[in-house]
Each structure stands twice: as C-alpha cells, then as structure tokens.
Amino acid sequence: MxxxxxxxxxxxxxxxxxxxxxxxxxxxxxxxxxxxxxxxxxxxxxxxxxxxxxxxxxxxxxxxxxxxxxxxxxxxxxxxxxxxxxxxxxxxxxxxxxxxxxxxxxxxxxxxxxxxxxxxxxxxxxxxxxxxxxxxxxxxxxxxxxxxxxxxxxxxxxxxxxxxxxxxxxxxxxxxxxxxxxxxxxxxxxxxxxxxxxxxxxxxxxxxxxxxxxxxxxxxxxxxxxxxxxxxxxxxxxxxxxxxxxxxxxxxxxGFSAPAGKEGLRAPSTPEEEGAEYGKVLVSLIKKSVQFFGEDKAMRKVRFYVRTTSVWLPFGNALTSVCAKAQNTDQMIEGVEKFFSVPHEMSARTELRQ
Missing domain, CATH: 3.20.20.70 (Aldolase class I)
Structure with missing residues (x-):
C-alpha cells in the first residue's frame, strides 16, 4: 500500500x-x-x-x-x-x-x-x-x-x-x-x-x-x-x-512514519491490544480535559465520551458506571485503571446507534 x-x-x-x-x-x-x-x-x-x-x-x-x-x-x-x-x-x-x-x-x-x-x-x-x-x-x-x-x-x-x-x-x-x-x-x-x-x-x-x-x-x-x-x-x-x-x-x-514518541513500535491490532489502548486513551483524555476545562467540566465531558465510545467494549456499561460514580477525576482515573487492569477485548464494529 x-x-x-x-x-x-x-x-x-x-x-x-x-x-x-x-x-x-x-x-x-x-x-x-x-x-x-x-x-x-x-x-x-x-x-x-x-x-x-x-x-x-x-x-x-x-x-x-x-x-x-x-x-x-x-x-x-x-x-x-x-x-x-x-x-x-x-x-x-x-x-x-x-x-x-x-x-x-x-x-x-x-x-x-x-x-x-x-x-x-x-x-x-x-x-x-x-x-x-x-x-x-x-x-x-x-x-x-x-x-x-x-x-x-x-x-x-x-x-x-x-x-x-x-x-x-x-x-x-x-x-x-x-x-x-x-x-x-x-x-x-x-x-x-x-x-x-x-x-x-x-x-x-x-x-x-x-x-x-x-x-x-x-x-x-x-x-x-x-x-x-x-x-x-x-x-x-x-x-x-x-x-x-x-x-x-x-x-x-x-507507509507513513510512526507517531512522535512511538518510533520502533507498532500500532495496536488485536482486540485485546485495542482494549488496553482504549484504557490508556481514556486516562489521557481525563488528564487533558482537566487541563483545558477544569475539574467539573472535565468530568461531564469524559462521562459523555465514555457513554458514546464504550459501546465497542463488551463491558462498556460497567465502565460507564465506574465513571459515573467517581466523585472527582482522580477517582475516575483510579477506577479506569482498575477496570483495565484485566484484559478487555475491543470489538471492531458496533451498530453505532447510541
């Protein structure tokens, strides 16, 4: 290609x-x-x-x-x-x-x-x-x-x-x-x-x-x-x-170069690798949301993100619940990291109707 x-x-x-x-x-x-x-x-x-x-x-x-x-x-x-x-x-x-x-x-x-x-x-x-x-x-x-x-x-x-x-x-x-x-x-x-x-x-x-x-x-x-x-x-x-x-x-x-900082690595490709990467993305999004929007808005935006995107995870509803119950973004990060401490396989496709 x-x-x-x-x-x-x-x-x-x-x-x-x-x-x-x-x-x-x-x-x-x-x-x-x-x-x-x-x-x-x-x-x-x-x-x-x-x-x-x-x-x-x-x-x-x-x-x-x-x-x-x-x-x-x-x-x-x-x-x-x-x-x-x-x-x-x-x-x-x-x-x-x-x-x-x-x-x-x-x-x-x-x-x-x-x-x-x-x-x-x-x-x-x-x-x-x-x-x-x-x-x-x-x-x-x-x-x-x-x-x-x-x-x-x-x-x-x-x-x-x-x-x-x-x-x-x-x-x-x-x-x-x-x-x-x-x-x-x-x-x-x-x-x-x-x-x-x-x-x-x-x-x-x-x-x-x-x-x-x-x-x-x-x-x-x-x-x-x-x-x-x-x-x-x-x-x-x-x-x-x-x-x-x-x-x-x-x-x-x-045939493009790797993203900055990812030289020598390959992109996630298996369902389990993608599931693990979703967890990393979510933690990063929480931290960046706090940086740009402050604590309260960050929590609302992250919760919306999880409701919208966790449908590609078999236990997406459970992740949505973890984020909904968190009292602050530190608790949210802790809950997300605990959730992804066990393997999760990400689906390739979903009905996209949420």
Whole structure:
C-alpha cells in the first residue's frame, strides 16, 4: 500500500497529505479529544481538524479562548471550525473572528438533522432550498480569506442522485472548496447503512475534493471507502474518537512514519491490544480535559465520551458506571485503571446507534 490512496485533488492547497480526518461532533470534537487523537497521527502526516458545531449568532460575542467549543492549544494546525448559519452579518463576524483565532478553512454544516438546527433553518434544513444553500456559501466565501467547505447529508436514494449533484454544483459555483458527504438522509440520522455509492457517484461527477463520511469504524473501513468510492479523504466520527490509534494503523498501511514518541513500535491490532489502548486513551483524555476545562467540566465531558465510545467494549456499561460514580477525576482515573487492569477485548464494529 502506498500514499497515493485518496487525495486525488488537493485540500488546503495540497497541505493535507493524510486521507483520514475526525468528524465534527457535538460534545466530542473538543480540544482535549483532538489532542489525544493527534498523539496517534504519523509524524509526517497532515490532516484537517474540526471543532464542534459553532453557532454563528453566538461566536461574535464569545471569548474564544475560554468557550469550551472554541478552546484550542497553541500548537494545533489544520483547524477547520464548523459553523451553523444562514445570515450574512453574523457569518461575516464569525468568519473574521475564527480566522484570527487560527482557522485554516471554514466548514458550513448542512447536515445536522437535530430539531434545534432545523427550527432556525440551519444544518440539513438548508438542503431543502438549494438556491439559499448556495447563497449561504457565497456570503461565507465573500467574507473569508481561507477556503470554505460544506458538510452535507444524502438524498433519499441513488435514484435521486441528480438532485444531490445539482445541489453540490450550486455550492461549487458559489465558491465551496470541497464537500463532505455523509450518505444518510436526515430522517435516518444514525440508523441504517451509509450509501457509499452516492459518495462514488459524486466524486466522479465533480471536479473538486469530496470527503466521504459514514460507517467508518476501522482502518479497514478507511481503505475500503477510499478504494470503493475514489473519494479524496475519509472522515470518521465516534469510531475514531473510540480508537484514535486508527490514525497510526492507517499510517502504517500507507507507509507513513510512526507517531512522535512511538518510533520502533507498532500500532495496536488485536482486540485485546485495542482494549488496553482504549484504557490508556481514556486516562489521557481525563488528564487533558482537566487541563483545558477544569475539574467539573472535565468530568461531564469524559462521562459523555465514555457513554458514546464504550459501546465497542463488551463491558462498556460497567465502565460507564465506574465513571459515573467517581466523585472527582482522580477517582475516575483510579477506577479506569482498575477496570483495565484485566484484559478487555475491543470489538471492531458496533451498530453505532447510541
């Protein structure tokens, strides 16, 4: 396997050389998790890094250094914050602040299916109005000095592909630099299988980068998505949060160097090795969460992380209980280390419906 898999079309003017990135996820894609995952990125790899969804009506008045969703470390590169928005004035102010903050691109969310976003004509609601969605891209590009991308969901079926293509071409004509397609409909949310055929068809039909998202749980899935769809990158959400070493595993397969500090080692590969690594990741996440968020917020964020990612462990509910009962992060670390003092095998895949 070589590095030519994926990245047929340049992202961030060719700076990106690694075909896997983290998905923007509410409550998960914060600085502490990004820092944990970065520790597994090959030392010679560069990819893009999202934030949680940011409301363009709020960002202009927030302290970006202390707001949990926009906290970042000084060493972070490749930051591509994701915004929700549909009005030019707040979008313009938000984009300006985020570029000053360090954004290397701006991503517009047109895929969020939650009611709160739909109520304000954000997220996937914009997919019901192609001309207005294109206008949102135009107004964002107009006010940005960095590339603008869009994350969107699928149409109902591959038979309706022309509808999706027309929509994406409108985004492209308005200046979008790339799109990420999660080929589940808004009604599906996390249920059912992602229709990778739509990613394949879209990549064939357009002349700019397409990132594929959906049902990527292992490095095997990353390779399969890149090979089967021809997309430029794969994006993984909860599964990459659960197994950050997927970055390391993929790097080994594509001929990248080992992550910094892991030279001479190999990535975890057996279910038992992965189970043990999850325990190490969790302890690291607890410590970094305290560092960035303080004790109380750290406990809430870690508990949410465990509820979301422990489904890949046979006794995930027991681990969730350990973290829920801890009175402070020291007790949480003690409980986690005790839990993983015996072997645990991590499943390759889960239903992803939690």
């Amino acid at each position: 070589n590095r030519k898999l994926g990245l047929h079309r340049p992202i961030l003017d060719g700076k990106v050389n690694f075909p896997l990135c983290l998905a923007p996820m509410v409550g998960l894609t914060h600085v502490a998790l990004r820092e944990v995952i970065r520790e597994y990125l090959p030392s010679d790899a560069f990819t893009i890094w999202p934030t949680e969804m940011l409301n363009s009506r709020r960002v202009p008045d927030e302290n970006l250094e202390t707001t949990p969703e926009t906290m970042r470390s000084e060493s972070e590169t490749g930051l591509v914050p994701q915004i929700l928005g549909n009005e030019e004035e707040p979008i313009a102010k938000t984009v300006k602040r985020l570029i000053e903050w360090g954004a290397e691109a701006i991503d517009i969310n047109m895929g969020c299916p939650v009611q709160k976003a739909l109520k304000h004509n954000y997220g996937v609601a914009l997919m019901g109005d192609p001309s207005y969605a294109a206008e949102v891209v135009r107004m964002t590009v107009k006010n940005s000095t960095v590339p603008v991308s869009v994350k969107l969901r699928a149409v109902g079926s591959t038979k309706e592909f022309d509808e999706l293509l027309t929509f994406v071409q409108g985004l492209r004509n308005s200046g979008a630099a790339w799109v990420c397609l999660h080929p589940r409909t808004a009604a599906q949310k996390r249920r059912g299988s992602a229709d990778w055929e739509q990613i394949k068809q879209l990549h064939k039909a357009v002349d700019f980068p397409v990132i594929g998202n959906g049902d990527v749980q292992t490095s095997d899935d990353v390779i399969a998505m890149l090979e089967e769809t021809g997309c430029d990158m794969a994006m993984a959400g909860r599964a990459l949060a659960a197994r950050p070493w997927m970055m390391w595993q993929l790097g080994e397969r594509l």
